[in-house]
Amino acid sequence: MHEMSLMENVRQIIEDAAAEQQFSRVKTIWLELGELSCAEPEAMRFCFDVVMQHSIAQQARLEIVRTPGSGWCANCSRTVTISALYEPCPACGNHAINITGGDAMRVRELEVE
């Protein structure tokens, strides 16, 4: 499952941060998930429970923050908001949109103690 390896990356980020900042427990994790990323929030929650077992984030709450997708339309010469990959430009219908944002996942914030 694609989400499983994403979540393993998240655990690695948390463990690196814990080693660097000397915290021993994570209370809340805010995870940004782009609307154009291939990861499903429900699948992410499932993987979260599995991957975080026996880690310092075992008791943590997962908050998923969706970020909108954006792309550059060469036809309109501007950035447009799109809600799915391969969606045409909402202004002119051009299909050759270059995705510029909302296609990734990142850890935005950790609440720790």
Ligand SMILES: [Zn+2]
């Ligand atoms: Zn356009």
